[in-house]
Amino acid sequence: MTSHxxxxxxxxxxELSPEDEAKLFEGLSHHPEWxxxxxxxxxxxxxxxxxxxxxxxxxxxxxxxxxxLGFRHPSKWGLHIPPRRSDRPPRVSEHPRARFVQWGARRVMLTGLSGMAVFAGVGYWMAQSASHAQQVPDKPRMSDHRRSDHPVAMNVAERASIAPPVIRSAPHSGVSADEPAFISNSRHSLDPAPVWHELPKEDDRSSIASVNALEAAAHTSAKPRPPMSDPPFPPNEPQRYYDVGNFYSTHYLSPQKIIGVxxxxxxxxxxxxxxxxxxxxxxxxxxxxxxHFFGMAHGIAVGAQGTILMTADSGWTWRPVPSGTTATLSTVRFVSQDTVYICGDAGVMLRSTTGGSAWKLLATGVVGNLFRMAFQNGAIGDVFGANGVHIATTDGGQTWNTIK
Amino acid sequence: MKNTVTTDQDLIRQLRGSRGEQQRAFAELYARHAQRVYAYILRMLGEQTVSQDLLQETFLKFYNAAREDLVVTNTRAFLIMIARNLCLNWKRDTKASVDIDGLELPMDDETVERNDLSRILNAALELLEFERREAFVLKYYQGYSYEEMSRITGETVAALRSRVWRAKEEIRQTLKPYAAELGIANQA
Incomplete structure (x- = not known):
């Protein structure tokens, strides 16, 4: 017999069979030790x-x-060699499985175990922004192929994973501990006969919330930052260009060291x-x-087709990050090490509280293109766009006021 | 102007080119793969100085092999295979043993700033027998599929599956006494 x-x-x-998966989720609903x-x-x-x-x-x-080997070493350039995160095993939060969770009257689809991990937080988040959640259509937003068959799941899980309040223990305001909570291994919202398992009450939910905290902490904890006192641009790199055309955007790390896209x-x-x-x-x-860069090492570049690229070594290497949109992205700004905003076409605003590794699509209510941003801090900022559009937020993009 | 990403295969071809091309290509290949290869060696052997030596030897062997019209389809896996052979040789020659009493605080320079769980996990890793540790490292630290692991090690997929699970089981047992302290779970 297989152990839990x-x-x-x-x-x-x-690698779990559907039968064993059903058994697992039933067990999870009944046994705190599981x-x-x-x-x-x-x-x-x-x-x-x-x-x-x-x-x-x-x-x-x-x-x-x-x-x-008689070679000049890249450390002469100050080159930091970070782990290539795209090659690592997928995070649990990137697990391709999808789940539904019913919290009180709300039915929420989640992503696999990470979904379960953020489940309490989702309840809170949904309670806090139920109207917003209903406005967001259940359509694919994540281009990652591993998630493509469970797009809605990533919608919710992504939102939940970057919503700061989920770190606290359940239950939260708006979600009563007395309400029944369920978990199911149903994979699809159209599943005709999902099997629901009722979860125990408050004390057991808190154990899930602590898993949630674990997941959230992974997004909010300090990322390893390479000690970069000097950007790693090779001083005598043989393949140098004197004419690279026009840049759409540049960032000065120092008066001498520039990055252009x-x-x-x-x-x-x-x-x-x-x-x-x-x-x-x-x-x-x-x-x-x-x-745009935060400090000397960490930067983000954005562009057409919802492209977001991140670097942790002053621009020497870049890795793609799923944006959840295919709209053209115009501008990116770090407000702090962890909080980053992006604006783009069709009123698209994205916010990351994880230094750029995960993004949440904000509902601006604007249909025109947005070009420029000015943020005082992570919560208060102004965004400007085509046709004189000017919108402002004082709550980190949860709500937007139209100034013009 | 069209920008293209240089593939590993292109870079390996450049290792047979001019001195300047070689230097650029080697630096780029090193930047792409050295950290992962070093992580493999370090977690397999647990000794920093030896791991650094073997990393150097791995890349020297790779460079010499690549200069001789070698066809490499998966550079990382090829490097890991070289590193693996070097690790096996080193283990055979030294027959290193692990002191279980050292489990509590096997501190070295690089563990100082890691959290307790990472530290204990690393110590637990060092307690595993070589085959299990290798399967675990290839799976969780290198992210290989069982099929890829099978090609690297020459072992069957079933055997590797079993080793990964056994390794994880052993590490779990090592971690359990620390679970409550680390805030993972209530101690059973």
């Missing part, structure tokens, strides 16, 4: 990810290698105030319209 530990392990590995085991295994995965990210090669080791995914770095440039691979062909 093994069921959870296989589930997280995406949920504790879930927490343990989630924690282990998180710890492994942290551990992997914490491994860095000492500069002297790399220097010895390059010297043995332009058409066809072009990202260029200069180490000499723009006299010469080196090109770095962006991995995309979409035109890039905006770039």
């Amino acid at each position: 530990e093994k069921l959870i392990h296989d589930y997280l590995a995406g 949920r504790e085991e879930m927490q343990l295994q989630l924690q282990m995965e998180r710890a492994m990810e942290q551990d992997l990210n914490s491994v860095s090669i000492p500069p002297h080791a790399a220097s010895a290698l390059f010297a043995s 332009n058409y066809h995914g072009g990202i260029f770095l200069s180490n000499d105030s723009g006299r010469t440039w080196v090109q770095r691979p962006s991995g995309v062909t979409a035109d890039l319209y905006g770039v």
Whole structure:
């Protein structure tokens, strides 16, 4: 007989049969120790990810290698070599399975175990912004192929994962502990006969909330920041360009060190105030319209087709981040290390509270294109767009007032 | 102007080019893969100095192999295979043992700033026998599928599945006493 530990392990590995999956979810609804085991295994995965990210090669080791080959070492450029996050095992929150959860009168679809993890928070979030949630149509927003068959799930899970209040323990205001809560392994909102399992009351929900906190903490905890005192632009890079065309956006890391983005995914770095440039691979062909950095290392570039790229090494390497939209994105601004805003065409506003790794689509009520932003802090800001549109928020984009 | 991403295969071809091309290509390949390869070696052996030496040797072997018209379809897997052989040789030569008493605080420079769970997890990893540890590291630290792991190690998928689960089970058992302290769960 398969232990529940093994069921959870296989589930997280995406290798559980439908029959065993049903058994797992039934067990999760009845047994607190199963949920504790879930927490343990989630924690282990998180710890492994942290551990992997914490491994860095000492500069002297790399220097010895390059010297043995007679090569100049990239550390001369200050090159930091971060883990390539796109190659890592998918996070639990990226799990391709989808689930529904009924909280009180609300029926919410979630993503697999991370869905369960954020389940209490979703209830709170939905309670706080029920009207907003109803305005957002259940249509695909995530381009990630792993999520494409469960688009609504990512909608909710994504929102939940970046809603700050979910970190607190359940129950929250608006969600009574006395209300029945259910969990189901149904995969689709049109499932004709979903099997629902009632969850215990408050004390057991809080254990789920703590898993939720675990998930949320992963998004809000400090990311490993490479010690970058000097951007890693090679001073004598042979392939240098003197004419790279026009930039749609530039960012100055220092008077000498500039990053510019332009058409066809072009990202260029200069180490000499723009006299010469080196090109770095962006991995995309979409035109890039905006770039902004927080500090010297962490930056985000945005562009056509909902393109968002992130760098953690001053622009040397970039990785794509799902934006949840295909609209053209014009401008990106870091308000703080973790809070970032993006505006774009068709009234699109995106907000990240995780330094850019996850994005929430904000409902602005604007249909025209938005071009520029000015934020005083994470909550208060103004956005300007075509035809003189001027909207403002004082609550981090939850609501918008039309100034003009 | 069209921008293209240089593939690993292109870079490996450039390793047979001019000195300047070689240097650029090698630096780029190193930037792409060294951290993961180092993580593999470090978590397999648990010794920083040795791991750094083996990382250097891995890339030297890779460079020499790539210079000889080698066709590599998966650079990372190829590097891991080289690193794996070096790790096996090192283990065979040293027959290193792990002191269980050292589990509590196997601190080294790089663990100082990690949280307790990571530290204990790492210590638990060091207690695993080599085959299980390797399966676990390839699965969770390198993100390989069982089929890819099978190609790297020459073991069957079933055997690797079993090893990964056994490794995780052992690590769970190691972590359990710390669960309450770490706020993971109520201690059973």
